[in-house]
Amino acid sequence: MRIGKFKFKNEIHYFNYIMHRYFRRTPPIPTHIYLQFDKPEDEVVLLKKLIATNCHFPAILNVLAHDPNDEVRNAVYQSTYWQLVGRYQDILGFGKRERKAFARHEDRHNIFILLMFEDDPEVFTEVLNNPAISLTMLVRYIQLLQKRGRGKRDEHFLRLARQALARKKDQILKLSLLQRLVRDPDSPKNVEAILPFLYKEDSMLKQAVFNTLRRVNQDILKHVINTAVTDKNFSNPLHQYKAISFLLEIIQRRRESDKIRYAEDPAIFLPHDEYLWKLLIRKKLNIVKSCAENLADFNNILILTYCHVDKDSQIRSLANKILSIEDLLEIARDITTPIRIFKEIINVLEGHFDETVVTKIQELRMLESERLKEALHEMEKTVEAYFDIIFQSLGYDKINDFRAVISTFDFVNKQIKKYE
Structure with missing residues (x-):
């Protein structure tokens, strides 16, 4: 395969090349210091052109790509980094929703850019699930992240990548069963x-x-x-x-x-x-x-939910006679309905043909969000009550005194803020 003036044996060769040279390559000192020169303008331009030609740090090259000097910018545009990676980075400027869509459907260049530079875990997960990311690529990514990763973000991304690797291995095993069936x-x-x-x-x-x-x-x-x-x-x-x-x-x-x-x-x-x-x-x-024989079974409730978004009008009509949309929404609103069932009902009905139903589902999501906030608040009160009982039963007077002092400080702080 050929990309610009560069030729690679295959997609894996291209992926390994750009990952080895540019993935998680960070300069030893901050970028603004790295590009700070106490020299005449002509010498500064010459130094920047040399850096643009030989540097492997994406952060440095991305800054030089927006340098006010034309010669410096052109030097970056002619560099290996820009030809293979830099010119595809526009995708990173899109919103989260658009990046997730690109991660699901876009071509290999954008997928590789998102894999290298994406910061959002949700978008990153979509990238890992894209079939364009092969098992070999994922293994190479994990190896490099283990070697070059820094901080909690990279630890989290490493966990996500390992989970994706396990899923892909499982998919390969299952696909082998499919081929066995055909044979x-x-x-x-x-x-x-x-x-x-x-x-x-x-x-x-x-x-x-x-x-x-x-x-x-x-x-x-x-x-x-x-x-x-x-x-x-x-x-x-x-x-x-x-x-x-x-x-x-x-x-x-x-x-x-x-x-x-x-x-x-x-x-x-x-x-x-x-x-x-x-x-x-x-x-x-x-x-x-x-x-209809057993509406107490949540599996039956879910079947009827799927029926309401079925393309077959006969199926939809039959389901409506057994359990209407309003009945389903009422079940979803019921606080005794398991959260797994609630989520599946609203996820399915979001694809309903009637916009009125979709609007009601959105309202239901908001209602559930408020309900969860209230539940967390109640849980917080319960935990505090348990601590009060424990501390008092143990007779920790100093702890109780300390809690009283903190409470007094909070009250004083609130009073002061009233006059700010």
């Missing part, structure tokens, strides 16, 4: 092993499964679907509902690609796909109907 589709164990991929929230794995299953032959897909509609293969109906919804998306995608080749009418299914579609739809409707 030996007649094995019941291989088919059952693929089922968790159909309802897990790991976007990378789901995309890999999606791309694989929509291209496999009909016999393999039929085998997977027959296994998915069997209740005993899932620990609960929610997992089965999610798996069936995912398989319906795959059938729909196969339909969209096959109709171009085999059907003049876009509404016509191929016979085999139509059979699989009806089989999945029938099972999905039965799962939804069964939810």
Whole structure:
């Protein structure tokens, strides 16, 4: 691969080169001192040009890139650093939301820049989850951060990188199961092993499964679907509902690609796909109907929540007869509802077609935030009460006297501030 006037064997070679030369390279003294010269102007310009040509410290080169002297700036622009790294740094000037979006979808240059220089843990986590960051790159990043990292921020980033490394290794193992299924589709164990991929929230794995299953032959897909509609293969109906919804998306995608080749009418299914579609739809409707039998089960509540954002109007109508949106919001507001269930309900309903519902979800988030603040305040009072009981029972008069003095100082301080 070629970048400007530089040629690399591959993407890994490019990544290792820029990381080794520029990642966490900091000058031995502060930048403003490093670039402070007590010399005539001509000599200062010459010195800065030499630094721009030979320096490996990004902080120094970024300052020189905005130097008032044209010759100095041009020297930076011609440097190896600027050609390979510096010219892509504009992405760092975007807001947090935009940087997170870039981290999910952008090309390798921007991904590498964010990995090298990003300070926000949330954006950094999105970068680590990008498929463009390979296992080899992640291992190299961890090695360099262990060697060159400084302070609590780098310790936190190192923990995040190690967690991402563990996730990627796990993904590789799971993807090997997927390939095993394709190689030996007649094995019941291989088919059952693929089922968790159909309802897990790991976007990378789901995309890999999606791309694989929509291209496999009909016999393999039929085998997977027959296994998915069997209740005993899932620990609960929610997992089965999610798996069936995912398989319906795959059938729909196969339909969209096959109709171009085999059907003049876009509404016509191929016979085999139509059979699989009806089989999945029938099972999905039965799962939804069964939810009405036990609304005390939070898994059933979540199934009905997903139904309300389903593309199928028949599913939405059926769910609304069992439990309306207002009923779901009331369940979410209920203080006895587990926080995990609350979060999943509002996360799902944020994707609702009706803007009124989305607005109510936002209000519910604010309400929950206030509720958490009140709970923390109550907890603080409870802890203070426990300490009071402990101190008094131990008879620590000095501690009590000290607390009284602190309380007096706080009162005096508040009174003084009134006259400031």
